[in-house]
Amino acid sequence: xxxxVQISIIIVIAALMAIFVRTLRQPLIIGYILTGLLVGxxxxxxxxxxxxxxxxxxxxxxxxxxIVGLGLNxxxxxxxxxxxxxxxxxxxxxxxxxxxxxxxxxxxSPLESAxxxxxxxxxxxxxxxxxxxxxxxxxxxxxxxxxxxxxxxDIIAMLILIFIxxxxxxxxxxxxxxxxxxxxxxxxxxxxxxxxxxxPRLSNIFTASSEFLALFALAWGLGLASLFxxxxxxxxxxALIAGITLSVSPYAVEISAKMKPLRDFFLILFFILLGxxxxxxxxxxxxxxxxxxxxxxxxxxxxxxxxxxGTLGYRRRTGFLTGLTVAQxxxxxxxxxxxxxxxxxxxxxxxxxxxxxxLITITASTYLILYAEKIYPYLAPFLxxxxxxxxxxxxxxxxxx
Numbered sequence: 001x002x003x004x005v006q007i008s009i010i011i012v013i014a015a016l017m018a019i020f021v022r023t024l025r026q027p028l029i030i031g032y033i034l035t036g037l038l039v040g041x042x043x044x045x046x047x048x049x050x051x052x053x054x055x056x057x058x059x060x061x062x063x064x065x066x067i068v069g070l071g072l073n074x075x076x077x078x079x080x081x082x083x084x085x086x087x088x089x090x091x092x093x094x095x096x097x098x099x100x101x102x103x104x105x106x107x108x109s110p111l112e113s114a115x116x117x118x119x120x121x122x123x124x125x126x127x128x129x130x131x132x133x134x135x136x137x138x139x140x141x142x143x144x145x146x147x148x149x150x151x152x153x154d155i156i157a158m159l160i161l162i163f164i165x166x167x168x169x170x171x172x173x174x175x176x177x178x179x180x181x182x183x184x185x186x187x188x189x190x191x192x193x194x195x196x197x198x199x200p201r202l203s204n205i206f207t208a209s210s211e212f213l214a215l216f217a218l219a220w221g222l223g224l225a226s227l228f229x230x231x232x233x234x235x236x237x238x239a240l241i242a243g244i245t246l247s248v249s250p251y252a253v254e255i256s257a258k259m260k261p262l263r264d265f266f267l268i269l270f271f272i273l274l275g276x277x278x279x280x281x282x283x284x285x286x287x288x289x290x291x292x293x294x295x296x297x298x299x300x301x302x303x304x305x306x307x308x309x310g311t312l313g314y315r316r317r318t319g320f321l322t323g324l325t326v327a328q329x330x331x332x333x334x335x336x337x338x339x340x341x342x343x344x345x346x347x348x349x350x351x352x353x354x355x356x357x358x359l360i361t362i363t364a365s366t367y368l369i370l371y372a373e374k375i376y377p378y379l380a381p382f383l384x385x386x387x388x389x390x391x392x393x394x395x396x397x398x399x400x401x
Contacts (some may be wrong), residue, residue: 001046001048003049003052006046006047006048006049006053007053009039009046010035010039010046010047010053010269010272011268013035013038013039013046014031014032014035014268014272017031017032017034017035017038018031018032021034027131027366027367027370029127029130029131029271029362029366030363030366032268032271032272032275033271033272033274033275033359033362033363034275035271035272035275036271036272036273036274036275036276036277037275037276039272039276040275040276040277041276047273047276050273050276053269053272053273054273056266056269056270057266057267057269057270057273057274058235058270059222059262059266060263060265060266060267060268060269060270061126061235061236061239061267061270062221062222062225062235062236062238062239063221063239063259063262063263063266063267064126064129064130064133064239064263064267065125065129065225065235065236065237065239065240065243066221066225066239066240066242066243066259067133067243067256067259067260067263068129068133068138068147068240068243069239069240069241069242069243069244069245069246069247070243070244070246070247070252070253070255070256070259071138071139071243071247071252071256079144080144080145080147080148081148083145083148083149083312084145084147084148084149084151084152085148085149085152086308086312087145087148087149087152087305087308087309087312087322088148088149088150088151088152088153088156089152089156090308091121091149091153091301091304091305091308091326092121092122092153092156094304094308095117095120095121095300095301095304095326096117096118096121097117098117098296098300098304099113099116099117099118099120099121099296100113100114100117101113102117102292102293102296102300103116103117103293106289106292106293111345111346112346112350115336115337115340115345115346115350116293116337116350116354118160118336119329119332119333119334119336119337119354120293120296120297120301120329120333120354120357121153121301122153122156122157122329122330122332122333123150123153123301123325123326123327123328123329123330124328124329124330124331124362125150125151125153125154125236125330126236126267126270126331127328127362127365127366128146128147128150128325128328128369129147129150130267131366131369131370132146132147132325132369134370135369135370141318142318142321142322142325145309145318145322146322146325150325151236151237151240153330153332154234154236154237154332155237157330157332157336158232158233158234159177160336161332161335161336161339162177162180162232164336164339164340164343180231180232180233183231183232183233184231184233187227187228187231187233187241188241191224191241191242191244191245192245194245195244195245195246195248199245199246199249200249202216203249203250203251207251210254210258213251213254213255213258214255214258214259217246217255217258217259218259218262220242220245220246221239221242221243221259222239223242224238224239224241224242224245225238225239225242226238228241274331277334277355285349286349286352286353286356287356289353290353290356290357290360291360293353293357294357294360294361294364297327297328297329297357297361298327298328298361298364298365298368301323301326301327302320302323302324302326302327303323304323304326305319305322305323305325305326306319306320306322306323306383306386307386309322309323309386310385310386310387310388311388313388314387315387316380316383316384316386316387317376317380319383319386319387320372320376320379320380320383320386321372321373321376324365324368324369324372325369327361327364327365327368327369328358328361328362328364328365328366329354329357329358329361329362333354333358334351334354334355334358337350337351337354338351
């Protein structure tokens with residue numbers, strides 16, 4: 001079966017599934033993930049050129065974060081930077097600690113509990129950004145904070161993966177982190193220089209036609225994302241910074257509008273690929289621990305984030321809306337467990353367990369985030385514990401979706 005036929009069949013099935021879930025008034029992301037399950041190895045096995053489809057999915061991820069970066073600016077980064085760093089770091093630390101003892105109580109060994117606790121503390125930047133973007137909530141306070149601490153999580157996750165890989169290969173960890181830090185500083189300075197001096201000079205050239213503008217934006221976004229990836233950083237971080245460097249351009253809105261159709265197509269393939277990779281094995285044995293760990297992610301994780309937000313002085317509503325964005329696990333969670341299996345620290349059953357937790361939490365959190373404003377009034381009277389007497393002055397938010 002040729003790649004063209006594979007993609008065509010996948011898109012047709014995705015369209016039919018989208019009609020089905022839309023008829024039931026369910027989120028489209030659920031339909032895409034279910035499509036992935038259907039076309040994956042457990043059912044019809046239509047995805048044969050996995051590597052090529054994975055490249056398409058990565059393009060979708062890069063475009064998503066690139067467009068998000070176009071909506072940011074240095075003033076906004078200064079506004080939420082400190083809060084994002086404090087909230088993101090605190091959430092990872094406290095969730096990992098609580099998660100470790102929960103896993104120990106479920107009978108896992110100390111090493112397995114450590115891996116699981118760290119894996120379960122990360123939330124999916126891609127899914128959250130997509131959901132908040134669909135709700136037009138990325139420019140609201142809780143959306144800005146969520147985006148900030150999710151990127152902090154991505155950096156922490158990247159460092160943890162480097163740490164485990166370095167230990168397994170016997171490399172000098174301090175030297176490796178030092179090199180990556182210097183590379184990060186150099187790339188950041190290069191991006192700032194390009195934003196302030198290079199891009200303004202080129203603006204008269206690449207705005208000569210709308211096609212040229214779209215081509216240049218695509219080349220800049222994917223090129224800078226690849227450059228960051230080449231030097232050990234994630235594609236998401238590189239694409240976001242690429243967008244931020246163009247955010248000060250007077251053509252940022254036009255570029256964003258041109259990139260969105262491309263983003264939507266490639267991002268659909270990402271969610272389909274995510275569904276196809278869900279390795280569900282020995283469900284009868286794993287279902288109880290999977291449900292308990294899912295409840296931990298769906299309930300305890302948001303409570304931890306609400307506590308952090310309340311401590312930082314935010315109102316209970318902002319804390320609640322922000323807290324729901326951590327009610328699922330990340331693609332980094334699966335990568336971390338796979339790395340543990342590769343190094344011999346874990347067995348294959350843990351990958352099936354975390355995959356099942358991912359399926360449950362991604363599905364449930366999608367509904368929680370999409371209907372957060374309708375849920376909040378019912379819970380608001382009980383959330384006073386997460387709000388200090390003196391809170392920050394927040395701009396009133398209007399629901400325009």
